Amino acid sequence: MVRRPSRRAYWAQWIFLAGLVAIGGLLIVTLGANLARRNMQFGFGFLTAHAGFDIPFHLIGWTESDIYAKALVVSLLNTLLVSAMSIAAATLLGLLVGIMRLSVNWLVRNLALGFVEFVRNTPQLVQIIFWYFAVLQTLPGPRQSIVLPGGFLLNIRGFYVPDLIVQQGAALLPWLAGLLVVATPFAWRLKIGERRAGALALVLPVIALLLLNLAVARVELPALKGFNIAGGVQVPPELVALWAGLTIYATAFIAEIVRSAIEAVPKGQHEAARSLGLRPARVLALIVLPQALRIMVPQLTSQYLNLIKSSTLGTAIAYPEIFQIFAGTVMNQSGKEVEIIIIVMAVFLTVNLLFSAFMNWYNRRVALVER
């Protein structure tokens, strides 16, 4: 046997790697043999076949004659949409509930405790289905819609927002306007010379509004026509229910993360701030939270990644996300289970790895440098 420990470790690692490769190869060979035995071809050519089905909610254009590859893109966008909405809402709500957990007020504290314990200990799928049918039962039918000021309609088929029809050739202007609005907070903090831009950045949303004014030809109000509401942009109840379900569930976990991060800030900081005469709310905002928020970034990353993956629970309530459309309808019609599962796993892996890479970069940027 090899005598030197370092040499042994060296050889052990190579043998282990060879073993892994052998097992992997065996699995692939078995798969190939099984597929052949059942007369099934392995290949990704099916992606160019025509879909022939309708996707009820799509962010980009979709018709029945589009190909399966586009169905993948459309359903992926739906997944990302609900994930982004849920991450934003869950973070804000989680922060709020986490701070409530540490309140001096008995009622506030225990309300938050009750909420967190109840939500954390019940299954997520059950919660999502509850939100869907709770939302459905309370809303009126399309013929008795609730009309909100501004032309918004609310009924069981969804939440209808007036549609802004863009003029011909001005398709890019709304995107530009959106970009300007998103850039405003960054422009606010931009340093011009010695001082920050501050309120000067507000000129950007004004320009955005002017651009929108130029671009919009007319406003299409949603109205009852036949069975359903025609016109307007429809936000389906499936999206709202899934968003609510994912958000509430993640909020409970994020609340606990926030609470533990706040408690991890050394007690001395809090006491010193109080002795300076700062009120508890100011202590939290100026001293404790800036330190706590930095600590919780890695744990928040896990919660966010979990959230992105649990968006697949949308299949239970007919939300057309990637699992329902691609690993559902497309898989059934093309019969290519192995290829589709590989694609779906690769897509999730890519999305999540990119997202966690971003969060890790952010973490490194805001991390406190210890001496």
Add this chain to the structure above:
Amino acid sequence: MQRHLIRFLAFAAVAAATLGLAGAGWAADVKSETIDAIKKRDQLICGVDTGIPGFAFQDSAGKWQGLDIAYCQAIAAAVLGDPGKVKYVGTTAKVRFSVLQSGEIDVLIRDSTHTLTRNTDLGLATGAINFFTGQAFMVKKNLNVAHVKELDGATICLITGTTLERNIADYSRANNIKINTLLFDKSEEAFAAAEAGRCDGYTDDGGSVAAARSAMKTPADWVILPELISREFLGSYCRQGDERWSILVKWVHYAMLEAEVLGITQANVDDIKAKSDNPEVRGFLGLENDYGKFLGVDNDWAYRIVKAVGNYGENYDKYFGPLALPRGWNNLYTNGGLQYPLAWR
């Protein structure tokens, strides 16, 4: 590199299988992997619906009932002699074919449409059609809709993983209307959404729509529209590569039809077996000829089927009678329907 390896090994596997089968063909016995496995296991594993009145459902005592279930019991009676030796595996529309392809179940009798794509692309063998119907729509009476063409702009709930989605898209395109769809994984959720008013109606094959209507809170509130927008000829599926098994499954269906043609029911089969000297009846019940042996089972296979579950008409009336679905296409060819057994000789 791995692609070539897979291809080479696939070729080697197919070559070996061919040689094996060729060698087996020289033997006199009926060689069927699936029949052997069933006999060894002493149990038939039957893939069925998770629960829909008419085809496959569990009653209050937890016992499986339904037209598809009757077929599972008939096959078990034919192969193993006991209709009770069945394990029922409920499958959703999404996974039913994967479960069959992977070998978890022996046969899939789950109100599944026979199509070209499934026969070829999915590598599944089709047997006989046990239920002729088409895609039907069920809408609330108070919508005052009389024809499917009037559903322009309506939202319809349905279950994902079936031929229905494509049919609606094709029909919409052909008739220049737009029918929106809402896809659910499970029928219970689709029914609940339809009840709540999330969609204007529900669609499925004719038999399942009748079943869905019976499952609504007030069935009288719902009307089934007269048009069938597609062909949904439902039957059993087996894996390709085991011909003798799919042949046997096909002839179990013909046996149930033949019993009805010959007027043999569960109640009178013993009587007829003892008394009849009609050569057709005697051959059917196994008193003459070796039809059973040709199929790979005992000669009294058909007698056991009728004794266990009855003939096709009895089962149809038992499970679809309560749903008020007339036999229509599913009547015998002698009565103007499409159900016909092939000749025995």
